[in-house]
Amino acid sequence: MYFSTQHRFWTIPVCGTAPETIFKISGKNHQYEYILKIRATGSGQADFVAASSIPVYFERELNIECDNQALLNEIRLTDSPFNxxxxxxxxxxxxxxxxxxxxxxxxxxxxxxxxxxxxxxxxxxxxxxxxxxxxxxxxxxxxxxxxxxxxxxxxxxxxxxxxxxxxxxxxxxxxxxxxxxxxxxxxxxxxxxxxxxxxxxxxxxxxxxxxxxxxxxxxxxxxxxxxxxxxxxxxxxxxxxxxxxxxxxxxxxxxxxxxxxxxxxxxxxxxxxxxxxxxxxxxxxxxxxxxxxxxxxxxxxxxxxxxxxxxxxxxxxxxxxxxxxxxxxxxxxxxxxxxxxxxxxxxxxxxxxxxxxxxxxxxxxxxxxxxxxxxxxxxxxxxxxVEALKTLRCETYRFSAPAFQVRLRELPVDSGDLWELEIVTPPDEEIHLNFGGVPIAFDGKRRELRIASSVITYPDGETYFRGRIFLDRNTVDLFDHAGRFMLCVSVDRHSSRPVEFGDLWKTNRLCELTVHRLKSIWQS
CATH class of the missing domain: 2.115.10.20 (Glycosyl hydrolase domain; family 43)
Incomplete structure (x- = not known):
């Protein structure tokens, strides 16, 4: 199938269970040919519509060949496949x-x-x-x-x-x-x-x-x-x-x-x-x-x-x-x-x-x-x-002892919410949090930070944790305030309450916690 076009993309419906079909794609005079195996399908059975750019060196000509005319008929040209x-x-x-x-x-x-x-x-x-x-x-x-x-x-x-x-x-x-x-x-x-x-x-x-x-x-x-x-x-x-x-x-x-x-x-x-x-x-x-x-x-x-x-x-x-x-x-x-x-x-x-x-x-x-x-x-x-992540903050809640127990229970947390936490734990205490089933603990006496299966030992004399925690749909990211590590763990936020504050309910010692609700980067 030949296209003379000024469009920037070509699209085709695909499905993960469809059989692979060989497509040959090339530009003007069939130059720069490449061959792909695509699980193409009819639009009614598609998982999604795949979009591929048309290279500038194709010189506004696009040739797509395969031995299934019905699949070729599903190809469309467009300038804006992303929204x-x-x-x-x-x-x-x-x-x-x-x-x-x-x-x-x-x-x-x-x-x-x-x-x-x-x-x-x-x-x-x-x-x-x-x-x-x-x-x-x-x-x-x-x-x-x-x-x-x-x-x-x-x-x-x-x-x-x-x-x-x-x-x-x-x-x-x-x-x-x-x-x-x-x-x-x-x-x-x-x-x-x-x-x-x-x-x-x-x-x-x-x-x-x-x-x-x-x-x-x-x-x-x-x-x-x-x-x-x-x-x-x-x-x-x-x-x-x-x-x-x-x-x-x-x-x-x-x-x-x-x-x-x-x-x-x-x-x-x-x-x-x-x-x-x-x-x-x-x-x-x-x-x-x-x-x-x-x-x-x-x-x-x-x-x-x-x-x-x-x-x-x-x-x-x-x-x-x-x-x-x-x-x-x-x-x-x-x-x-x-x-x-x-x-x-x-x-x-x-x-x-x-x-x-x-x-x-x-x-x-x-x-x-x-x-x-x-x-x-x-x-x-x-x-x-990076500093620009702070531009995503849209609501902020600040907590400190002794009002933790009452105010943390009032925090509106839904499964789809996006959060950033800034936290300083009390010295010498063991504090537990849970994000989408991923446990996070800091043991001040042992000077240990534990997240899932990772254990990080802090230097002598440093008996508290200070850092930032980011909770997105599928991940929790934890950063130490001194920049010593970056911990990124996958989470499942759709099976339970997404945020549990654990031992923070019980502490009456000085602990600083600031919670920011974040905006999506796609809509903010």
Whole structure:
């Protein structure tokens, strides 16, 4: 089926129980063909209507082929498949980003450019399980309220677009920019086909609105076990060179470091292993230590473990001195494969991860974590919720002893409500809370914070908990006031009272509790 169109999207009804049908999609003169297996169906049997962007390099021509004419007849063209009402389901996160439809996982290619934050993410637009991944795209002015744009990267042939990163080429060293135009923006990604992985580039010359495949792809063929992936790009201003960190595959579980002077040609100069269970999705960046003023290098892997170090002055190899973790996961669920935003003013470093859980509806699956700011203090990486989250507060209730028991019982809590709690527990006491069946306890005498199966021990002399707790439809997020950790746990809010204040009913000692009802990011 051939379309000559100026529309931006094509749509087709899909159903998770329908058989897979092979579709061939291509542009003008059948160029840039890619092949998808889609569980397409008639509109009366659909779980949802899937939407896919039409790439700008298709030159306003769209060819879609399959051997089922009835399914081809279900295809429609549109300019606006996304609307705010579509984000309002009872099981959908309301202040964590999620895609309107389809399956979402790793955040990719995060950057800031001319007042706008760009979030790309692994996206399968035609189902609620991962398959041939595209890169979805959303934009924001504050990291909290997002507008979904569609897909930015598409498979080639039978491949998938796996994770990667972005770089704003302000000096146009790549030569991909247009004279007098905005800085070119390069997306680095892994093209993953069976047994054949390579690193590729797509670039934008219109400020991140559209991306075009680099005609000399791939820029790096397999360097490791055949499944090397997830390029992370950084710039070393002191050495005046670009850096790429690449996960070299599941067999060696090593990371490779590459250098370039033009972002297009890369040479390996180092390999190393990450201690413990370090694997995939590296995030490499430099950051200034607020305590010492020194600029240090940080490498974070998918599980949230990080290394902190410097570069050797002779050969540029990395020497990792210490490390830690910023994420806490529960049985392989929770925050994973995070990435920080490039090109943010004043050297700030914002970070988001995929919140991996079992939540699926007929039309969508998975969400991102809350956006946080990373800070380095005294050789420790700290994590804080971004300030813009405070703009979601719409009602506030403040409590303190001895009026806890009466006033907490008056707090109107419904299963669909969105909450933020600011809490300071009494010293030396054990306090219990419960959010959607997830127990949270702080034992002042043991100096232990417990949430689900995680246990965090506090330093000597610190016998109270002070922090913030966020409750969305499917998750509870807990942050320590000093930025020492970020705990994200999946919850079931539809089977019981969503918030139980436990021992706070009984305490008569000084305890501070402020409860904020929050607005949805899709409607506020």
């Amino acid at each position: 705010s009402d579509g984000y309002a389901g009872p099981h959908r996160q309301q202040f964590h980003f999620s895609s309107r439809t389809g399956f979402l996982n790793d955040p990719n290619g995060l950057f800031y450019f001319q007042g706008t934050y760009h979030l790309f993410f692994q996206h399968h637009p035609f189902g609620v399980y991962g398959a041939q991944q595209h890169w979805g795209h959303a934009i924001s002015s504050d990291l909290v309220h997002w507008q979904e744009k569609g897909q930015a990267l598409f498979p080639r042939g039978t491949s998938a677009c796996w994770s990667g990163s972005a770089f704003v080429d302000t000096e146009n060293v790549s030569g991909l920019g247009i004279p007098g135009g905005p800085s070119p923006i390069l997306l680095f990604f892994t093209s993953a086909d069976s047994g054949c992985f390579s690193q590729n580039i797509a670039y934008s010359v219109d400020g991140g609105e559209n991306f075009i495949p680099y005609r000399r792809n791939p820029v790096l063929i397999s360097q490791g076990d055949g499944d090397d992936r997830d390029p992370s790009i950084a710039y070393d201003a002191e050495c005046r060179e670009f850096l790429m960190c690449l996960f070299l595959g599941e067999t060696s579980r090593q990371f490779g470091m590459f250098r370039s002077d033009d972002l297009l040609h890369w040479q390996e100069f180092q390999r190393f292993s990450f201690p413990g269970e370090g694997c995939e999705c590296p995030d490499l960046f430099s950051i200034r230590d607020e305590a010492t003023g020194r600029v240090r290098w940080v490498l974070i892997e998918a599980n949230g473990h990080y290394l902190l170090g410097d570069r050797n002055g002779k050969d540029g190899t990395f020497v990792w001195n210490t490390g830690g973790t910023i994420l806490n996961r529960q049985d392989y669920l929770g925050p994973y494969a995070g990435q920080s935003f490039q090109n943010v003013p004043d050297g700030k470093r914002y970070y988001m991860a995929w919140h991996w859980d079992h939540t699926r509806t007929r039309e969508t699956s998975q969400a991102m974590t809350l956006p946080v700011e990373l800070k380095l203090r005294g050789e420790r990486l700290l994590v804080f919720p």
